[in-house]
Amino acid sequence: MFSIIRTGLDAANRDLAVISNNIANAGTNGFKKSEAQFEDLYHSQHNNSTEPARGMGVKTIKPRQSFAQGSLQATNGSLDLAIMGEGFFVLGQPLGRTAVTTTDKPVFTRDGSFQLDREGNLVNTDGLPLLGLGQTPINIPFTKIISDNSVDKKALLSEIAVNSEGEIIATYGLDQVTTVGQIQLADFVNEHGLKNIGNARFQETQDSGEPTFGLPKQRTIGKVQAGFLEKSNTDITDEIVLMMRTQRAFNGCSKLLQSEVDITKKLSAR
Secondary structure, X not given: OHHHHHHHHHHHHHHHHHHHHHHHOOOOOOOOOEEEEEEEEEOOOOOOOOOOXXXXXXXXXXXXXXXXXXXXXXXXXXXXXXXXXXXEEEEOOOOOOOOOOOOOOOEEEOOOEEEEOOOOEEEEOOOOEEEEHHHOEXXXXXXXXXXXXXXXXXXXXXXXXXXXXXEEEEEEOOOEEEEEEEEOEEEOOOHHHOEEEEOXXXXXXXXXXXXXXXXXXXXXXXXXXXXXXXXXXXXXXXXXHHHHHHHHHHHHHHHHHHHHHHHHHHHHHO
């Protein structure tokens, strides 16, 4: 009986940890909430299971990630991007790294807060480059040589715009407009199989399958919305209700455990 009640306490603790993480990241751009998952545990020494017999109870399994669309917040930033629909931004490894390992794979995110570094590379807040066509970093030059009456002049970057197809359009000087980059998004057959590595970023796994790269608004991939950021899809009210329910379940298991201890003490005293 003790082992059964203990599994209930462990499950409640796990559920509280997942809920607390959701609440703590309610303000994180692109964060996707998780839902704790459980399954019945029934093992007998007479079955063919390779796991050790543990009796009855409940055990936790991998939390299920919810990839529902979060609300969009207007920022009016030209490099603040949100995805309307399916897809992930593709981030590469930090620029300038010389060592290449088997773990140097792109990561995926719905957090579209980007900026230019001093070299003109389009990077996120942690300096990871946004990858475009061919999974190569996107670079936007700060200057461009333009011809004016057969005279070459250096024009400075004056404006950046991103359209819904993911094209990055730069304006140099007053009216020299040119396309300087193309954003490519990734999609997965089973996005719930992605591994959450923190900071609203994910890695591919065998369960998720390999990413399919494509341009925004093509096939099942969503479009890019410039000037907006996708917020967390966590609903604080729902999470607080779940936390209260889980706390009651934890308290109930604690009382059952105490009752079991008291009964055992009484039986031992006879």
